[in-house]
Amino acid sequence: MAKNVLLVDDSSTMRKIVSRSLRQAGLDFGEIYEAGDGLEALAMLEKESIDIVLSDINMPNMNGIEFLREKANRPAIKDIPVFMISTETGDDIIGEAKSLGAIGALKKPFTPDKVNEVLGPIM
């Protein structure tokens, strides 16, 4: 069954690019929801039926690491998988994201082929 995706990024440009890349990669997905930071993402997860989250790290109000930490404390949404898409790919930061439950990371910039390669297996 096609998965509903939540894109979390403060850049509307990047949300459009990720959305376009998912389509160009030929991945099977359902609805695409969008949030501009971690706070909006938490609210969206509690309101909509979302199967996977693709999240930036460097965001205002609540960044991607804080979002993972807060989500882990909310039983209703804690098991929804989160994949990081960010310019932040240092070992320390990605290690912290994975320790908080992130299932993987994709570095910006990326191509549709890379999106397919990395996200295909989990979509």
Place this chain on the structure above:
Amino acid sequence: MDNIFEINDKIIESTIEIFTGMVMMEISVAGDPLTTLGPLENSITGMVGLAGVHKGVLAVHFPKQVALDVTGSFLGMEVDDINADVQDAIGEIANMLGGNLKTILSDRGKDIMLSLPSTISGDQYSFTSQAEVDQVILPFQTPSGIFYVEVELER
């Protein structure tokens, strides 16, 4: 890193990768690196700051028409003036370049912090640093004109 010019090649590679892979625009290096840039006219600048073991700023300076064409290609739509879409797209290009610069300077990630991107635009403005910095400015050619990637790192 003993000399800012040592990272030139990596910044060039990173800029071309972003434009080819994500902006969907072919660009090329437009001459030798510069050490100063005069007042910017009818332009938009996207920038991110670096703090931590390396302090400084990465900026991308686009003449208006180049910024409009870059944004149009990035988003796959017509853009005819500097608006929120252009500011966001130019900021995101600076953000990706800043992320790559951070990786060039430190592969661990936590010893350098990256600010959120911001943009400025106007009929005429100058981009200068108050601090003692090493500075490099790399020119790139697009189909509609030249833009500049500037890196300033505190000594």
